[in-house]
Amino acid sequence: MVDFAILSLRKLRQKSTLTNNNRASFTNDEWKGIRIKFIGQTTAGGIAFMLWFLACCSYVYGTLYRSPVRHENFHVLAVDYDRGVVGEAMQAAYEQLRGPSFLSLDFHNQEDFPTEQDMYQSVWRGDYWGAILATEGASDRLEAAIQGGDVAAMYNPTGALRYIWNQQYYTTFANSVVQAGLEQLVAATRVAYTKINGTQAYPFVARNDQAAIQAYLNPINAKATNIKQDPFGSVILFNTISMAMPILQQFFFLLVLNGVSRQHQLYTKMTIISSLNVRRAAGLLFTLGASLCQTGYFWAFKESWDVNGNQFVLTWMAFWLLMHIHYLILDSISTIAPMAVMPFVVLLWVFLNIASSLSPMELQAGFYNWGVALPSYNTYSVLVTIWTGGAHNRLYRALPILFSWWIVANIVTVVTHFRACHLAYKFEREEHVDVTQNLKEDEEVATTSPRQDNDNQISRQTTANVAGLNLMRQRTVEELTMENRQVYGPSIPPLA
Secondary structure, three states: OHHHHHHHHHHHHHOOOOOOOHOOOOOOOHHHHHHHHHHHHHHHHHHHHHHHHHHHHHHHHHHEEEEEEEHHHOEEEEEEOOOOOHHHHHHHHHHHHHOOOEEEEOOOEEEEEEEHHHHHHHHHHHOEEEEEEEOOOOHHHHHHHHOHHHHHHOOOHHEEEEEOOOOOOOOOHHHHHHHHHHHHHHHHHHHHHHHHHHHHHHHHHOOHHHHHHHHHHOOOOOEEEEEEOOOOOOHHHOOOOOHHHHHHHHHHHHHHHHHHHHOOOOOHHHHHHHHHHHHHHHHHHHHHHHHHHHHHHHHOOOOOOOOOOHHHHHHHHHHHHHHHHHHHHHHHHHHHOHHHHHHHHHHHHHHHHHHHHHHHHHHOOHHHHHHHHHHHHHHHHHHHHHHHHOOOHHOOOHHHHHHHHHHHHHHHHHHHHHHHHHHHHEEEEEHHHHHHHHHHHHHHHHOOOOOOHHHHHHHHHHHHHHHHHHHHOOHHHHHHHHHHHHHHOHHHHHHO
């Protein structure tokens, strides 16, 4: 096997296209000038990408930097319907936990929120991250329970407190900050009750009644109401990597579309309006299919997530709008930016959008609040409203922002397409003129050369003349870009 591999390698090395006789080593003097430029340009490009990744990643990491000390920005509604020792214990517990790393409880009177349903609606609308309340008569029920009898047997400590939260909205933080904080508050309330009323209540405990003793030892707990459950693991990807995929898909599709457009001379042979409509139709159809695929794998891995067909269609439409916005933005930029700039642009756009939806704005430093204007942030806001059946409704803000992006991007794309068609036709004509002039000069050289020169000599001389002209003349950025497209395609459209 080894001998066969060595023999195959030798045969390959003997091919005229691969033999060293037609090539020069990198250390050869022939590469002396180019060697320095190659090393310098490669080093500069590598350093540029390292620094760009450093900047982009630092931006994303900055959104969560010292975020635990900003948990107090998560506001939770609190109402004491009990007006007894249980409600007093809840307030005392919060005073013990209060600080930058704990939720902020906004206490209101019963007149502001007459019923528990009013509190539920406040969380459902997104006015608060959660709500907690001491139920009416909780202290009286507990006092009666520790004295024994049928009341003690029927006593349920979860009836003392209740809290409301929404697991669908930024699920990771709803679990780790909101629910965990409310559970911590419930436990602290139980301890505070023992400190406030434990000694006074002890003489009244019916010691021969196990239910009464249990009520005394475990007086307070809470019943939780979750507006929208997210019990499946893949939900953590919804506001993270799922916000990067729409951008990357558009970028790679644009590479294909631009390469095909270049190959079939879309910019030079087709009318401008027709080529614009063709590209626009391609973008609309691709984003329609790509958004359907993304919505499809959301539903494929939803496990026990309670969503229906209407929500599927609305999710599909939301992603379609988002993807078409990204498509138009990248199409516009790629039309006017040099090819070497596009990786930097795409990388920056991906990181900016991920950072805007990665974590709640309440946890981010004020510098990052401008992210509310980015497409991904507003799309995630729309999606949460869809998935929860209308909860946390910010459509009044998200939809105008998204459609503003879409309208402006459409206008810019039209302008840049006209420019691309103009430059493509211009470059093609200039290239045709250059080739015609070179051929004319070659014919003159061939006419004045000695008769004994055969056709092969004329051909070699023509090639040398053309190469010499190309080396002596300083090529413009446009010509270099055109050459790069011919070598590396598919590529971006023509640029100035």
